[in-house]
Amino acid sequence: MSRAALAATLLLSLGLVACGEKPQTASPRKADGRPSDGPASAYTAGTWKAGDAVAWDAQMRDRAQGQNEYSRTGSPP
C-alpha cells in the first residue's frame, strides 16, 4: 500500500513538474503611436486636428517661433 502510494506520489510529482514553468518568450518592443495622432484633449495647443500630420508639423513650426524673440519684437535695428 505504502509502496503504491509512494509510486503514485512520484508519478504525480513528475507529471506536474513542468506545470509551474512560466513561458520565457521575449516580449517584443511595443509600437509607438505618432504624436500627430493625438489624442485631442483639453490641454492640446493649436488648432490642428488629431491624425493630421501636416497640420501637426505646421503647429510645431509655429510653436517653435515662440522661442524666437525677433518674431515677437520685430527685427532688430
Add this chain to the structure above:
Amino acid sequence: MARMKFICDAERCIECNGCTTACKAEHDVPWGVNRRRVVTLNDGVPGEKSISVACMHCSDAPCMAVCPVDCFYRTDEGVVLHDKDVCIGCGYCSYACPFGAPQFPSNGTFGLRGKMDKCTFCAGGPEDNGSQAEYEKYGRNRLAEGKLPACAEMCSTKALLGGDGDVVADIFRNRVLTRGKGSEVWGWGTAYGKPAEGKKS
C-alpha cells in the same frame, strides 16, 4: 517631416536651472533622477559658461547600439525613446552616452538600480499617447498635445531651443548674426550706448 533637436546657447544660459525644474515638475521625475541638468565650465571664473544638457536624441545614438535587449527606438520625428518594459537596467547605455543622459532611479530598501530613465523630448513612450500608463512611466507627452519640450519653452533667456532642427537652427543663426561676436556683444558700450565724440560718457 520634423527632426527634433535641442540647441543650448552658452552665451545666454544664466545657470538658473529653470529647465531642470520645469522637467522635474512636468514629468514628476523621482528624487535623484535628473533628465536635464545645467553644467558650468570654469565656475566662478570671469567668463564662465553654462550649458543645459540632456539626451541629445542623437541621429546615430550609441545607447541604441549597445543596448543588449534592444529597448531603444527612434520615432519618425527623430526622438530617441525606450521601452521600460523591455529595459533590464543594466547600465550599458549610460557608459555609451557621451552626455550622461541615462539615469537610474534607486528603487527599494537596498537602493536597487531601477530601469533606465531619460529625457523623452516630452514625447512619452510606447504606451498610448496621453494615457495614465505613459505618464507614470515616461512623463507627459507634450508633443502629442502640439507643444514643445517644457524645458525649452520655459527657458527665461531662450538659451535652450527645442524643436524641428531646421527651425531652431534658423532661430539660432539669426540670433548669432544679429548680436555679432567678441567685445561688441557685451560691455559698457553695448549696455548704455557708445559715448559720443568729444563728450564724457
